[in-house]
Amino acid sequence: MSASYTGQKSYYGDGMAQNIARRRRHGRVWHILFYAATTISILALIVLLLNIFNAVFGFVLIEDEVPPTELAPGGDLESLSQGELISLLEEYLSVGLIRRFNFEEPLAERSVTDLAALVQVRIVNPTVIEAWSLQESLFQSDMIRAEHAAHPGTRVQFRSWLSARFLVSPQNPRPQLAGIRTAFFGSLWMIIIVIVVAFPIGVAAAIYLEEYARSEIWYNRIIEVNIYNLAGIPSIIFGLLGLAVFVRALEPFTSGTVFGGVDPTTANGRTIISAGLTLSLLILPIIIINSREAIKAVPSSLRESSYGLGATKWQTIWHHVLPASFDRILTGTILAISRAIGETAPLVVVGASTFITVDPKTLFSKFTTLPIQIYQWSARPQSQFRNVAAAAIVVLLVLMLSMNAVAIIMRNRISKQRRI
């Protein structure tokens, strides 16, 4: 009996064993595929970041109009005295220019450092004629040497396109002098307007939808569905809305002419306030959705105990629901704002300035922001603007990542010290 049983088992078992082996093989192949797909995604992120860093640092080939070695022993301009620097300036520059400098601040009263910087920019006037990426700088030094030899009178210097000077200089048509000062202030203005406009409206709408609205009523359902639809509309459509409403229809207000203080002949609606309001509309649905999640997380026992003590609906919300959910609301809002500062398309449509060098001072100033600078620099044909764009990307990513980090730290602290 037992013999025939084992025989039978091996008869079926053979096929089954093969079958199982085949199925396991398939399982392993798919496992590897899943793993590979994940690895590819992570690799994409790494390549993206490396590609940026690759362009931020590297050797550059610089051509000086007047080599500094001709001006000072060893080329060290700061070793010269004040008098020597002034005579250099007078020797090389036109009388009119000197008069202008004297008018801005008398040369004799300027420090040696300032004068040396002036000589550096005005007389030495270095121009980057070729820039190499970090990878080329590290591994293709032969090519760089050959290029250097082909351009007599030039020097090779290692340059970080991201520098303190880059952060504080305004825009400049020459890549090595360009900076992000105006763009940074523009982005800062956007953040402020979005916080002032979208945050209160978004939170108030979320309170209404979570605490007051009964979803059986038709208009509440419409509002709810509508908010999810708005969140799915491409950002460029919001740009068109901003262009038609804020820039064009409300031009007297958004250009600032009705408030006075701006030149009505040149003023138009393509201002900071138009752009900020457009971005506010864009992230309003996101703030509402995030805030609703936060308010939803407050347990109803808290509300009921407040009602039990005789509090009114608004007292309950103001004194109990909002304080209990406020940190979550803030986290959601920070994430929404970090999305707003990365937005480019709607601002291009609203009409960001292509070239401004003055800081935006009022709500009615012309504007540019970090992502717009990155867009414009990336679109330029000169390759050196790619390096400048990469440096600006690093600043933008650091700004966004630090905002996200704040949000994540807050989220973790909340989940550790959950109240109820």
Place this chain on the structure above:
Amino acid sequence: MSDPTAQSGKIDFSPKPRPHEVAIRIFLFVTAAISIVITLGIVLELVKESWLFFGDPEVSLWEFLTSNEWQPVIGKFGIWPLLSATLMTSTIAMLVAFPLGLMVAIYLSEYAPDRVRAILKPVLEILAGIPTVVYGYFAVTFMTPLLQSIFGNDIVDVYNTASAGIVMGILILPLVSSMTEDALSSVPRSLRAGAFALGATKMETSIQIVVPAAFSGIAAAFIVALSRAVGETMIVALAAGAGPNFTINPFEGAETLTGYIVRISGGDISYNSVDYNSIFALGLVLFIITLTLNFISRRIVEKYREVYE
């Protein structure tokens, strides 16, 4: 005999009028209704300017919908070159993002140990948080040269839809994978346990049990990602080319709907011109496409969702 009800009837139990509570309620309702105003504003402006556009003697609706030539300078307004470029970049993006995103999601939800998942999910969140203009930079400075070095400079143009599409795929990959992963992890454990008990391997359980059970969520993820790809702007504005071109060659430059809107509005555009009105007409087309896709995705979730427990 005294009537106690008559006495208690003097106590007023009706709610005390609280005008400020009502005022607050009305104020909150108004803030919520702003979202409706935004939608109405979008629809109104798009329709109004499109009306002016089609009212222009140079433009006919029939030509707009059928012609494959878009050259405003000589009065040719056919949407197909722009629409085909949008379809091309979106298709390429979905070909990259959907299989990869689905596999990443299956790995994260079914295979990855908790520690790996705790690291990978924030990494994908970072990928999702990077501004699109940075992806545009990536397409121009990395993907296009890469494609050129693979296929040759004479085949791959400096601006081409393939590069824009692939990078757009990387951009929407985190969206696909996180939505799909949510759908997969909401499939109850008992289904997997049942499959294992019947002798299914891990792969069979994942692909034949869990994925079909999460079908509605995965389909919704696909459509939401597609709608995102159609509306994506900065990558195509930088990498896909700046001129309408009716072609199916992914290595040629071709301007998409969004790319055209950005290029035209980025210049100094005068109001009441055909150019100005045309970007609103194209915006209306874009709006209808994305709204339809979002609507379909919600219907799929409602209609095909498997309700467990």
